[in-house]
Amino acid sequence: MAIFSPTISHRRTEPQAATPPPMRVAIIGAGRGGTALLDVLHQIGTIEVVGVIDKNPTAPGLRRAQELNVAVYDQVPDLIKDQHPSLVMDVTGDPAMESSLQEQVPPGTGIVNGQTSRLLWLLVQHETTLQTELLHAEKLAGIGSFAAGIAHDINNPLQLILGLAENLTDETDLEAVHAQAEDIIDAVKRTTAICRDLTSYSRRTSLRPDGLISVNGKLDEALKIARYAVALQDIEIRKDYQPDVVAKGNPDQLLHVFVNLITNAVQAMEHQGILTLETATVDGGTQVRVSDTGSGIAPELLNRIFDPFFTTKPPGKGTGLGLYNIKNVIHHMHGSISVESQVGRGSTFTLTFPGETGQAEGEAS
Numbered sequence: 001m002a003i004f005s006p007t008i009s010h011r012r013t014e015p016q017a018a019t020p021p022p023m024r025v026a027i028i029g030a031g032r033g034g035t036a037l038l039d040v041l042h043q044i045g046t047i048e049v050v051g052v053i054d055k056n057p058t059a060p061g062l063r064r065a066q067e068l069n070v071a072v073y074d075q076v077p078d079l080i081k082d083q084h085p086s087l088v089m090d091v092t093g094d095p096a097m098e099s100s101l102q103e104q105v106p107p108g109t110g111i112v113n114g115q116t117s118r119l120l121w122l123l124v125q126h127e128t129t130l131q132t133e134l135l136h137a138e139k140l141a142g143i144g145s146f147a148a149g150i151a152h153d154i155n156n157p158l159q160l161i162l163g164l165a166e167n168l169t170d171e172t173d174l175e176a177v178h179a180q181a182e183d184i185i186d187a188v189k190r191t192t193a194i195c196r197d198l199t200s201y202s203r204r205t206s207l208r209p210d211g212l213i214s215v216n217g218k219l220d221e222a223l224k225i226a227r228y229a230v231a232l233q234d235i236e237i238r239k240d241y242q243p244d245v246v247a248k249g250n251p252d253q254l255l256h257v258f259v260n261l262i263t264n265a266v267q268a269m270e271h272q273g274i275l276t277l278e279t280a281t282v283d284g285g286t287q288v289r290v291s292d293t294g295s296g297i298a299p300e301l302l303n304r305i306f307d308p309f310f311t312t313k314p315p316g317k318g319t320g321l322g323l324y325n326i327k328n329v330i331h332h333m334h335g336s337i338s339v340e341s342q343v344g345r346g347s348t349f350t351l352t353f354p355g356e357t358g359q360a361e362g363e364a365s
């Protein structure tokens with residue numbers, strides 16, 4: 001973007017580039033535990049999952065591994081020979097595997113199995129529950145700031161309904177009665193749509209399955225919802241969408257990501273400035289940029305804004321969970337987020353997702 005000079009703007013990517021070489025981990029067992037472990041380890045920059053093993057070719061973790069470009073095997077020795085893991089994690093729960101691994105794994109390669117694997121599995125489950133709870137806590141806190149916007153938007157059609165209904169009480173022309181009844185139905189539909197959007201937005205967990213999402217449609221939907229939280233009337237909104245940009249993930253979670261980024265951007269502009277939303281397919285991947293001309297972020301704060309509970313907003317105004325949750329959702333989608341910012345000029349958050357092909361299902365576009 002032209003207004004940002006790359007020489008003086010500050011940039012940070014989440015996760016941070018790893019300095020030591022990544023730890024090479026192999027997972028044995030591609031059931032529920034193996035799949036969850038794969039998902040968690042895959043998000044950590046300092047760990048490389050080099051292979052997943054299961055004798056059952058239909059084990060769910062093998063499909064997941066293929067999606068993530070992780071090699072799959074059905075025999076331990078083949079994996080050891082090809083990948084030279086530094087750590088082998090056995091989540092099969094099979095006591096026979098424990099002793100057979102001692103024989104098959106070369107000296108110097110760590111082995112995690114038995115109770116230690118179970119402990120790890122419990123920690124992973126705990127972490128997943130915590131992330132869901134934090135996402136929900138932040139959504140609920142945010143809904144409070146929506147109240148004024150919602151009240152305004154519901155009040156308008158209600159006033160209209162009241163006026164029309166008052167007219168109807170002494171309307172004798174049947175045609176006029178029908179026309180006014182139609183207007184009432186439209187007004188009710190509008191309020192119902194507001195309630196529907198917000199109910200699904202505030203739900204603890206999404207009822208919708210993961211799939212291909214129309215990114216442009218989701219950004220537009222997010223603008224509609226963000227409007228309840230922040231005043232957009234003095235914000236110039238510029239859209240630069242490439243057609244048919246898609247990402248794979250949960251549509252409700254991606255909506256939440258966009259609402260948060262837009263809300264942050266508008267809050268940083270103190271309700272006046274330019275909000276730019278850009279989407280593109282770049283090098284086969286999907287890129288989304290949300291830029292503002294607001295306060296910018298001081299360089300020393302750039303590496304803290306993704307931390308849980310970090311906020312510069314006054315007490316009661318922000319939870320500091322917005323960007324933390326965004327980062328988690330994006331990592332689950334196997335994407336990344338980076339920020340460029342210049343104090344007094346504005347910020348750009350860039351999201352990248354792995355390339356997907358196909359048509360987004362049932363999404364507005």
Ligand SMILES: Nc1ncnc2c1ncn2[C@@H]1O[C@H](COP(=O)(O)OP(=O)(O)OP(=O)(O)O)[C@@H](O)[C@H]1O
Pocket residue numbers: 138141260264265266268292294295296297305310311312313317318319320321322323324347
């Ligand atoms: N577009 C932006 N421009 C300037 N600062 C930003 C921007 N986005 C985030 N920040 C900074 O990062 C901090 C953390 O943002 P985050 O969304 O995690 O929490 P919050 O906005 O403070 O709280 P909440 O999301 O609950 O309202 C913000 O307090 C602000 O200092």
Ligand SMILES: [Mg+2]
Pocket residue numbers: 260263264318322323
């Ligand atoms: Mg925020």
